[in-house]
Amino acid sequence: MSTSDKELLGKKPLQILEKIKENLEKLNEKMEIMIELQKHGRREFEPLSPEAPLDVMTLLSMPDHLRKTAMTLCRLGRATADEVAKQTHRARAVESAYLNQLVIMGYLKKERKGRKAYFYIDREGQG
Amino acid sequence: MGKIVAVHSYKGGTGKTFISTNLAVTLAKLGRKVCLMDLDFRAPSLSTLLNLNNAECWLNDYLNGVCEIDKVLIDQSARIGGQNNFFVGLANPSVEAIRDMSSKDRKWEMRALGRLLSLRNSLLNDKGFDYIFFDTSPGLQYSSINAIVAADLVVVASTLDNSDIEGTKRMLRDLYDLFEKKTEIVLNKVMHNSALTSGRDKLQVMVKDVYGVPLLGVIPCFCDVSRAEGKIIFVHEKPEHPFTRIMGEMAARIDKLQI
Numbered sequence: 001m002s003t004s005d006k007e008l009l010g011k012k013p014l015q016i017l018e019k020i021k022e023n024l025e026k027l028n029e030k031m032e033i034m035i036e037l038q039k040h041g042r043r044e045f046e047p048l049s050p051e052a053p054l055d056v057m058t059l060l061s062m063p064d065h066l067r068k069t070a071m072t073l074c075r076l077g078r079a080t081a082d083e084v085a086k087q088t089h090r091a092r093a094v095e096s097a098y099l100n101q102l103v104i105m106g107y108l109k110k111e112r113k114g115r116k117a118y119f120y121i122d123r124e125g126q127g
Numbered sequence: 128m129g130k131i132v133a134v135h136s137y138k139g140g141t142g143k144t145f146i147s148t149n150l151a152v153t154l155a156k157l158g159r160k161v162c163l164m165d166l167d168f169r170a171p172s173l174s175t176l177l178n179l180n181n182a183e184c185w186l187n188d189y190l191n192g193v194c195e196i197d198k199v200l201i202d203q204s205a206r207i208g209g210q211n212n213f214f215v216g217l218a219n220p221s222v223e224a225i226r227d228m229s230s231k232d233r234k235w236e237m238r239a240l241g242r243l244l245s246l247r248n249s250l251l252n253d254k255g256f257d258y259i260f261f262d263t264s265p266g267l268q269y270s271s272i273n274a275i276v277a278a279d280l281v282v283v284a285s286t287l288d289n290s291d292i293e294g295t296k297r298m299l300r301d302l303y304d305l306f307e308k309k310t311e312i313v314l315n316k317v318m319h320n321s322a323l324t325s326g327r328d329k330l331q332v333m334v335k336d337v338y339g340v341p342l343l344g345v346i347p348c349f350c351d352v353s354r355a356e357g358k359i360i361f362v363h364e365k366p367e368h369p370f371t372r373i374m375g376e377m378a379a380r381i382d383k384l385q386i
Contacts, residue, residue, distance in 0.1 A: 057233070
């Protein structure tokens, strides 16, 4: 049993359940990515350099389904999968998968704040 | 909520600067607060049209991240008999600046897109502008595509020249469609009068058929426009001219568009 598990056992049941839920959400995101990889093939998701710029020419060359997500995030600046889904009228889980793909490809950055995951374009940090 | 309108074309000399300036001024005269920006960094022309040579800061500086947009905007409201309703942002016309802008890399272009996108907040939301007009470079330039991506509406100027029509068609299909941009066509320098007087509906059908997008307006070839030699704000100086009436109709249509 790891140290963190031992720590958890000492806490209240509610906190344990929250931790489980958080882990399940992370697992869910990973599964969504795997499902998408199966659907579209690996070719288009090969990770690029960690500093791939998300410029307009890159947007143009993207597959349609990813371009829509990337364009929406360009407009919003920083957003959760839920906020992107509201703009694109696609399911949250779908946007979550696409956003995570864009993170893997090196175009987006992801940051967790509590339970929420925020996606953004790291414009200033590059170059 | 205001709108960002990019005026673009496949070829040069289709009247982008003339159309964007006169549309912007027409909307300002209709009571809107308008900002006109010269994003044609390869061939800046707004500074010449408005006879402004000494900007405190240029749009080049804003995109380079060395100044904020308030320093770039020049109040030109008095020029059109208004108050606090017509502002311009200029591209630096010096050869050195043009050379500098043409040697930017992809990361710079990506940041420039970010700066263009943030105008929605700084000008439309915070400063209460109703419109931002981007006058762009023709063809598939980085700066033009950035402007198109940042815009709500793209107005494409085309003549009836065959290479212009074919190029515009390709651009609509391979560029605007991919970005899912609301696009309307302006046919400029149209020669045959019959198409103008009796056949607006026919032209509308033709444009929809050829380009697959709506027709914003048709501008005939006016000798008076050529005669003005790009030295005046046409709709302001010639309020009774048919060109001014056409600009009025286009501006009203843009104003009504739900985006």
